Amino acid sequence: MPDATRGPATRVPPGQRLFVRFYLALLASLLTAAVLFGLAHLRFDPVRAGLAIVGPRMHAMGFVVLLVAIALVVAAGAYPVVRRLTRRLERLQRSVEAWGDGQLATRVAVEGEDEVARLAASFNGAAARIEALVGAQKSLLANASHELRSPLARIRMAAELMAGQAAPAIQAELRRNVAELDQLIDEVLLASRLDAVGAVTSPPEEVDLTGLLAEECARVGATLQAGAHGMMGDPKLLRRMVRNLVENAVRYGAGSKVEVRLAAAGPAALRLDVCDGGPGIPESERERVFEPFYRVPGASETAGGVGLGLALVRQIARRHGGDAQCLPNGAGGCCFRVTLPRAR
Structure with missing residues (x-):
């Protein structure tokens, strides 16, 4: 899926596109040359063999028509050359955008032997090396x-065997650490599978x-x-x-009431809000909380969690064609909003 944080590609106005500007510049230069040629011709060769027959006005009109015809022929001949160059640049741009959206297998066809072809070959080489590094990681x-x-299974078994010999506080701490490590392993494995572009997933079902x-x-006592x-x-x-x-x-809600709301957001989307009345998240941190293993400054590790939960939320939402964001809660605390497509 494409990364929703990047937004749709900005559509360049027709007058600002490279091939249009290059084409217009070429036309302008050709027309200027033609006009200068015509003025010089009228200035230095005003009498021609057919002038006395057709008259000066008809002669001038015929000359203008000839210039326009020349300009049209040159324009028609130049357009394929200019468009071929800029079309290759546009394909390169689309490939770079797709690669930046996470499609690391994207490559560009190398056409010709000019600067654009060398740029495409350099991009392909860099993309292949980065794809290999990311795949190895x-x-x-x-x-x-x-x-x-x-x-981990052996540690859990040993902890169960020594349950009657250790102090209750030690047993509780050991169980908490084992559960946290188990959650970390589970979420890292899931994140790795979701991160793999094109990974095989279960066929979609009606949920x-x-x-x-x-x-x-x-299960957690939240209101719905x-x-x-x-x-x-x-x-x-x-x-x-x-x-x-x-x-x-x-x-992280500091014991506040957790409210969950699900509503339609238009004919084709659903909006899921999960809100709490805790201390909230500073505006500068609201995007970073979706980064893997990131914790808001001041968050206690004793609260649990491994820093992957919200990263998985965004990955899963995007895998389903939606997105996730962190918003302030009007009553204090924060709301996590997930948009998802509705069943058709």
Whole structure:
């Protein structure tokens, strides 16, 4: 999916496009040369063989028609050359934008041997190297996370075996740390799968989003205001998105009431708001909270969480054609808003 933070590509006005400006400049130079040629011709060769027959006015009109015809012929001949050059630049621009949106396999066709072709070849080489580096990083992260499950299972088993020998406070702390590590591994694996462009996912199903919200709200004691709404998507991913949102609100809401609202936002979209009355998030941090492993300054690690929950929320929303953002709550605290497509 395309990154919603970038926004749609700005449409360049026709008069500002490279091929139009280049083409008009060429036409202007040719027309100027033709006019100067005509003026010189009239100034230095005013009498011609046919002048006495057709008259000066007809002669001048015929000369103007001839100049216009020459200009049209030159314009028609120059257009394919100019357009071919600028069309290659436009293809390069579209490829760079697609690559910047996360489609790292994007490459540009190398046509010709000029500067544009060399630029396309340089882009392809750089894109291939970066794709390989990112792929190696994702593979390493996924494999390391997977391999950590075995020692984690042994730690959990050892903790259960020594449950009767350790102090209750030590047992509670050990269970909390094991649960946090288990959550971290699970979310890193999920983030790695979602980050892989073109990764195979389950076929979309019709999801009762209202029912899913009701279950998750009942689990944490949040209030829900929603009509009957559904959408097409992956039910497991959508449940993880909702769970991360409500758990984040409970964790950082300072004991305030968590409110969840689901409503239509036009004929083709749904708007999900999860709000709390906690200390809120400064405006300068509202975009950064969606970065992996980022914590708002002052957030206590004892509250739990591994810093991946909101990053997963945005990834899942975008995977379904929506987006997520952090907004201030009018009554204090903050609201996380997710927009999603409605079921058709």
